[in-house]
Amino acid sequence: SDTVPLRRGLPIPQGISKPTFLSAVAELKESLGAEQVILNDKEVQNGWYMEHPNTHDMMPLLSAEEFIASAVVYPGSVADVQTIVQWANKHLIPISPISLGRNLGYGGSAPRVRGAVTIDLGKRMNRILDINPDDYTCLVEPGVTFYALHEEIQRRGLGDKMWIDVPDLGGGSVLGNTLDRGVGYTPYGDHWAVHSGLEVVLPGPEARVLRTGMGALPGENTWQSFPYGFGPFSDGIFSQSNFGVVTKMGMTLMPNPGGYESFMYVFPNEDSLAQIMDIVRPLRIQNILENVAQLRHCLQTLAVRGQPRTKYWDGEGQMPESVVHEHLKNTPVGDFTWAYYGTSYGPEFVRKHKLEIIDREFKRVPGARRIDPSTLPADEYFWSRDRIASGTPDLVELAWVNWMPNGSHIAFSPIAPIRGTDATKLWDLAKKSHKEAGIDLMPAFCVGLREMHLIVEIVFDNTDEGMRRRAEKCLRDMIDDAAKLGYGEYRTHLALMDQVAGTYNWNDNALMKFNNDLKDALDPNGILAPGRCGIWPKRYRNRDWEL
Amino acid sequence: SDTVPLRRGLPIPQGISKPTFLSAVAELKESLGAEQVILNDKEVQNGWYMEHPNTHDMMPLLSAEEFIASAVVYPGSVADVQTIVQWANKHLIPISPISLGRNLGYGGSAPRVRGAVTIDLGKRMNRILDINPDDYTCLVEPGVTFYALHEEIQRRGLGDKMWIDVPDLGGGSVLGNTLDRGVGYTPYGDHWAVHSGLEVVLPGPEARVLRTGMGALPGENTWQSFPYGFGPFSDGIFSQSNFGVVTKMGMTLMPNPGGYESFMYVFPNEDSLAQIMDIVRPLRIQNILENVAQLRHCLQTLAVRGQPRTKYWDGEGQMPESVVHEHLKNTPVGDFTWAYYGTSYGPEFVRKHKLEIIDREFKRVPGARRIDPSTLPADEYFWSRDRIASGTPDLVELAWVNWMPNGSHIAFSPIAPIRGTDATKLWDLAKKSHKEAGIDLMPAFCVGLREMHLIVEIVFDNTDEGMRRRAEKCLRDMIDDAAKLGYGEYRTHLALMDQVAGTYNWNDNALMKFNNDLKDALDPNGILAPGRCGIWPKRYRNRDWEL
Numbered sequence A, B: 001s002d003t004v005p006l007r008r009g010l011p012i013p014q015g016i017s018k019p020t021f022l023s024a025v026a027e028l029k030e031s032l033g034a035e036q037v038i039l040n041d042k043e044v045q046n047g048w049y050m051e052h053p054n055t056h057d058m059m060p061l062l063s064a065e066e067f068i069a070s071a072v073v074y075p076g077s078v079a080d081v082q083t084i085v086q087w088a089n090k091h092l093i094p095i096s097p098i099s100l101g102r103n104l105g106y107g108g109s110a111p112r113v114r115g116a117v118t119i120d121l122g123k124r125m126n127r128i129l130d131i132n133p134d135d136y137t138c139l140v141e142p143g144v145t146f147y148a149l150h151e152e153i154q155r156r157g158l159g160d161k162m163w164i165d166v167p168d169l170g171g172g173s174v175l176g177n178t179l180d181r182g183v184g185y186t187p188y189g190d191h192w193a194v195h196s197g198l199e200v201v202l203p204g205p206e207a208r209v210l211r212t213g214m215g216a217l218p219g220e221n222t223w224q225s226f227p228y229g230f231g232p233f234s235d236g237i238f239s240q241s242n243f244g245v246v247t248k249m250g251m252t253l254m255p256n257p258g259g260y261e262s263f264m265y266v267f268p269n270e271d272s273l274a275q276i277m278d279i280v281r282p283l284r285i286q287n288i289l290e291n292v293a294q295l296r297h298c299l300q301t302l303a304v305r306g307q308p309r310t311k312y313w314d315g316e317g318q319m320p321e322s323v324v325h326e327h328l329k330n331t332p333v334g335d336f337t338w339a340y341y342g343t344s345y346g347p348e349f350v351r352k353h354k355l356e357i358i359d360r361e362f363k364r365v366p367g368a369r370r371i372d373p374s375t376l377p378a379d380e381y382f383w384s385r386d387r388i389a390s391g392t393p394d395l396v397e398l399a400w401v402n403w404m405p406n407g408s409h410i411a412f413s414p415i416a417p418i419r420g421t422d423a424t425k426l427w428d429l430a431k432k433s434h435k436e437a438g439i440d441l442m443p444a445f446c447v448g449l450r451e452m453h454l455i456v457e458i459v460f461d462n463t464d465e466g467m468r469r470r471a472e473k474c475l476r477d478m479i480d481d482a483a484k485l486g487y488g489e490y491r492t493h494l495a496l497m498d499q500v501a502g503t504y505n506w507n508d509n510a511l512m513k514f515n516n517d518l519k520d521a522l523d524p525n526g527i528l529a530p531g532r533c534g535i536w537p538k539r540y541r542n543r544d545w546e547l
Ligand SMILES: Cc1cc2nc3c(=O)[nH]c(=O)nc-3n(C[C@H](O)[C@H](O)[C@H](O)COP(=O)(O)OP(=O)(O)OC[C@H]3O[C@@H](n4cnc5c(N)ncnc54)[C@H](O)[C@@H]3O)c2cc1C
Pocket: A097, A098, A099, A100, A101, A102, A103, A104, A105, A108, A109, A121, A142, A167, A168, A169, A171, A172, A173, A174, A175, A176, A177, A179, A180, A181, A182, A183, A184, A244, A245, A246, A247, A397, A398, A532
């Protein structure tokens, strides 16, 4: 089941004949070297996280042949990227950049349109161009993973001085994750907010190279320390978009806060959710709770132990709550419904002050228990959160994908105020759709500064067509139901981008009209990542590409 | 000298005849009411800060008739703004929006092209639409000043709970200052970074209204708590630009940190500058120094006492240093060359910890003295900084404009790393140009997080043509000299925008070409604020509009 034959043959982009496409590919091989352009004409491998495919979505919600590349190209330089963009403009062939392509849950490495040529930037453009120990900044190429950056900082003996911020999985690209506005768990967790400076190849026929912020000043020396520069601040339009191929990104690094300490509270009652969130909000905004912490449902905590669901239960439909609670009883943490994982930073006496406030507040929740970390074995999930909250890349989070055989997953990630009433509404909505679909619900509320991302991961067996359909319906229902209540997704899977973009439709779709205007101006031939985030170039618009 | 006759007559926009212009104005009066459209056909008044003109730059570096409006229009609603934009498109008349027009030092309320119609948004659109005490956010219209927002928070009894962040002068617009990427002095000092959500009238003929971020989701409830939304994050391109008229802005508010304490250190030797900056950098990045603090030169400290320079000295050219030092001796702080004004936040025991580190570090500088605030009288400038650093609007900073008769000023504001070598280079460069121009040098280094803004304010007598020419030369020299060393301005005066934009010319002006592409796409008729930040619409480009 790990190998997918190409039943539909070589995925040629729509509107171009096979011979024309092949001769264009030959031309590209001529420019970049034959070994840098690989046709996707054999069967594809789904692989796994560390050896993921760059040809398609290895966790397909639709058919694996839907979001699939016709070829993959490996640029080795900015000039190579320009060559590829010029080539795509000449032949009107869609291209789709990835940095590492580990965007699992949101489409992996797949292009949105079948047959696009994937630009795998990460394979060869993977240098750490600078780590500045005075300014606490770095400059990276697309292929630099959180692991690689972390290791290099240790190698240079700077590990005691500065931290990186990491998302739950460390194998992603610092640049790619940030462009998708990903989130990590130290006080520098809002990656977009702490980046500084981009270099971008624009998608027009000239493939001009732009540097944003202070990078536009030759000989500049604040490209990574001052994000804005002079005039319009354009970085934002290159995030979650298809307006440019980013070839370099500056990132700020967090100074070692002088100590840290992770903590965990568990709460027995499902209906304490609202109270917990109302406690969290003011503490978070006041920075007593200092990181993007997670309030997790117990089912996810069970799943992240890495055992298949069949170990606990082998019935159809949702696993009964009683089963979850029974099995939790035998874990080091014991039974609960919600777990809050947080970390306090700074010298001991400052942490003590904050932790006392936190303890007093959380203990107001009936049955709240503080878990003493010293009682937890080294392989307990808590320690993964502890590593991540202190900037050490990790992979433990992958474990819950084992919940299902041929485990795939896809995320529903709406934004809401940090309020009990909102948490309850989202929780009810997700419960209802999951119940209808017969799918286990494993949500985590990730608390930003003034909002929370609810992350609901649906784990499904990607060989089970029926389950895929139920998962898709469940997701589409939740998106619509959430939009009716005023909640929108912060990020989404390729298959759901049109739907999600459609919910941001205030004033007769003013935002999409605006995005379309920018797209047409910057990418007149419509070659770059058509359909990403629901933005279709003129050539594709209103021609039934939307899903 | 406070009244300027219009020697060149009614400033009609170039390329339109007087009768055609007057009939267009009559049409606009018809739509909005005659009293909302005022022709600028009489003499103009320079006024002063609190009663500033909205027709021109009240602190003119060039002739007062250069950057001057033909008329001023007062919209009362978003629909009125749309009407104005549609009207401008129909008649190809340039329009130039201001919120309050107190952008002194950078052009005040003036349009960049003579004869543009100024949209004075602040006069009628000045409502505080929301203050959310749970999320610590607000939503404001263009006319809301820092004073007004502060007062409203007090009036609602929320003053103890939340702070606003204020720039040195409180009479500006929260929205206008933020759009120009202005800076204040609490930990929320980077106004652009802490805003959340814009509503924008686009400059195209349809004058579509756009809401950014979560505002694009109807019924949204996180517009002010989550800045990004879904898809390209477009807010940035509306800052320091001419791509839209902003009609609403969300802003986050700072929770009361539970205490604060301002401090001041003075240093006797000019050449301690480098050492001070190298001490400041790590402390600032580690957030031991928590606000955008100012390192001020003693001459500015003398000038801010509000006395004219002639009180101290009546010679020509630069005032000798010895005179400055002599007069400082008789002030409560005593003599020094550099003064650092900072503020520590949080409960007392946390402040104590930070203040001890700061004291130890600053005391390494030869001759450093900590000034005991309790020795300073209530009208001492220190207390103005203390108010500002704790979010209380103030006006004391205006006092140094009195340094010259008919005092006007204009700023040179380059960005540099927080490094001794960079501070020294900028200081030397400014000294050289000021000496040549015979102008007193009064700089302040404003330390951001990973960079410093050097703010050099040139105070000049605006009736003294020779001094104006010298001031302009001094500024232009500094901009060029700084660019050669890799420093660029973060913001600039109307008269200098082309020059400054020209220094951001990496890769054959890639940034300006990109800005031009966006301008042409969004404002095809080129009606909105032509020339702002060096961006000229197609109709104006390469036609000698640049200065
Ligand atoms: C178990 C699990 C836990 C996860 N936890 C988190 C988490 O905590 N936080 C989080 O943010 N995510 C999380 N994710 C989602 C995802 O794994 C990460 O965000 C991951 O870092 C994204 O993949 P990547 O870094 O390889 O980026 P890529 O896949 O390379 O990039 C992401 C997207 O950005 C665009 N892009 C990338 N590079 C460029 C470029 N150079 N130019 C233009 N466009 C480009 C492309 O559209 C691409 O699809 C999780 C996923 C799983 C499976």
